[in-house]
Amino acid sequence: MMMAIVNAGSLATGQSHVVNYGNAAVNGMTLYDIAVDTKDYLVWSQGDANSCVRNGWRYWEHSGGPDNSVNQWPVLALAEAAARWQIDANPAAKTQQLGWLNYSQYVNGGFCYTYCGGPNYARTAAGVISHQWVGTPVTDARVQNAFNYLESQFWSSDNRPNFYSMYGFYKAMKLYGIPDDNFRGIDWEQAYTDWLVNSRQFYAGVNGSYFRGQTNWWNQDFDTYVALAILAPEVASLPPVAQAGPDQSVLPGTVVNFDGSASVHTDPTKALFVYRWDFNAADGLWWEAGPFPAAGEGSVGVTASNVYADTFSPEDYTVTLQVTDNGGTPANPDPAMTDSDTLNVHVETLQVPPVPVTNGPWAAIPGVPVIFDGSASFDPNPGDTIVSYEWDLNGNAVFNEVPDDGTPVTVGDWSVVTKTFPVPTSGVATLRVTDNHGASDASGAEFIAVGLAYVTNYENCWVTRTGRYTYLYGMIITVENIGDAEIQNLEMTLTGVPDNRTIAAGTSALGTLAPAAQAATACDPGAKTADIQTILNRRVPFGGIWEWKAEFDSDGTHYVTPNLPPLAP
Structure with a gap:
């Protein structure tokens, strides 16, 4: 009905035509208003039973199990509303739908019906249609894997004998703009036309003719409607x-x-x-x-x-x-x-920028000067020279501020600077070098640490599977006091993890650490308990770093350091 409404006329017609047909539910509304309400209803109706089967559609609102056959129809309606009348669905609906698509695609590229009992042609074509709606590029591996399945099964009994499968494939090809005469070398429109006209069109005397699939679907009237749609030049407003x-x-x-x-x-x-x-x-x-x-x-x-x-x-x-x-x-x-x-x-550039080289990363204790040396930096271009050394030692992206960014050992020469940190701290030191052509480059994240507790080791203590792709790990984290003063009431908090993990439990109280002493977070493999617990999702690529916050007392002062380096230098 949504597709019928938005194809009934232009956007201007939809916004100006007021309904007055004896239906109290819609009287006084424009066709555009009805289409907006219909869009909201369809988005609201996405399944939300649980994390495994949510995000798609079936036959009723909030179904406990999406169905890839039905799933394509709200998608087509929402796509048509956006294309013709600029009625866009909440982007979250596409994000939710993508979760269902990722869940229901089979290992051979085909799409399953509900719980991956096995893919077939119609469901896979419907999956491709949904991928086009959520914005997945045609070059994406998920779409190409689905194409692999559709290509391998194109001539099978799962495709042409069933008009519903043919219609799904037809829509998928049209929406992704696959040429009529070349799907992986297959002239699919000609193949469909030959099959429908030469093999599945039957004459009924004075009543004309009808189409009937080899695998019967509903009735011959319905088969005829679908066959004519496949033979027609478009599904709706094709882009x-x-x-x-x-x-x-x-x-x-x-x-x-x-x-x-x-x-x-x-x-x-x-x-x-x-x-x-x-x-x-x-x-x-x-x-x-x-x-x-x-x-x-x-x-x-x-x-x-x-x-x-x-x-x-x-x-x-x-x-x-x-x-x-x-x-x-x-x-x-x-x-x-x-x-x-x-x-x-x-x-590319014909000039290669100079290469910043430092003596970092750095570690020291409060009150002792730290030397930041960038004199080993070089320019690989013959004849080029480094004309500028700039330091940012407080992370504000402003360089060569005295004393925040240190003091040059030689007046006017910022290649080597010193800075004294009065209290425990941590941060990033950045060196930027510029050559005589104005080309520059900066060093990466190089950590400064002064009198801090460092994480020196990560060890898995136990693991429990929590889902299809997720595992809960209990971890033992070893921490060392690299300063020269005792720290008390040390509490370590995990604040950041690699991209493929999430934090389930992240705080451990470690008490007192003497200088150079180490302590380990609590973990009991038998009871499956641990101060530090993370959830690993094996479908997410590894990336990112571990990040920590240390909170402790030293010499009667309470310190909170939110940006500890991930490992000791």
Whole structure:
């Protein structure tokens, strides 16, 4: 019904046509208002039973088990409402839907019905349709794996004998803009047409003809409707598809050519009308500011070219192609539709920046000067020299502040500086060096630690599986006092973990540590208890670091250090 409403006329018609047909529930509302309410109902109806089966649709609101066959229909309705009348669903609905898609895709790329009892053709096509709605690129491995399944089963009894499977595949191809004559080398539209017209069309005398699937579905009327939809030029308002071309890596000063000729319109009754190119998305898309691009910002046409200057450092530029169809014309009264695609242009530099080299990371005790030495930095370009050394020792991104960023050992020469920390602290020291061409580079995260407790070892004590992909780990963490004073009432709190983990329990009281002494957090493998517990998700790639906060007393003063280094130097 949503698709029928938004295809009943233009957006202007929907916003102006007021319903007055004897239905008290909608009388006085515009068609647009009804479509918005319908959109809200569909989004609200997503399943939310539990983490395994939520996020999709079945036959009723908040179903306890999504069904990939039904799931495609709210998706198609929401996509059509957005495309024709700009009625967008809450982005969270797409995020939730993606969770269901990831859960229900089988290892061979196919999609399951509800609980992965096994994939089939119709469910897999429905999964592809949903991926297009949530914005998964056609190049994504999940979409390509689904295509692998659809290709391998295209000629099987699971596809052509069943009109519902054919219709799902047809919609998936149209929505992703797969050419009618080339799905993995298969002329799928011709194959479907031949099968329907030559094998599944039957004549009923004076009543004309009807279509019937080899695997019967509902009745011959329904089969006939679906067969005609497959043979028709479109499902609904099929979009244009922009193809900007592959990423490019070039040298500065060379001509970079762009070609949008691979762009297509998935509706054969419509045509691409305008091609706009923007050469650098970082400064905004030029068509958002006016009808014509400023010099060097972009171009109009199927092809375009640009030259990127040398900035003395490698640069990446996002190039955007926007295509617009011939909507809004007498030949095509539907609203004009657009699509965009991007590519990355990586521009190298003919100048290599200098390389910052420090004597970090650093560790010391309060009151003792720390030497920060960047004199080993170098410039790999023959004849180039380093003309500037700059330090940021307090993390405020402002360099060479005296005394916050140290004091030069030699007046006027910031290559080597000293700084004394009066109390326990930690942070990041950054050295930035610049050469005689103005090219610069900065050192990474190099930690300063003064009189602190360091985490020196991570050890798993026990593990329990908590879900399909998740495991709960009890951990033993070893901490050392690297200062020269005793610290009391030490409490360590885990504040950050790698990307593939979450914190389940993160605080341990370790008491008193003498200088150079170590202590370990509590863990009992028999009772499955531990002060420090983390949940590992094996489907999430590893990345990120461990981060800690130390809270302790020393010499009658209470200290809180929120940014401890992940490991001892």
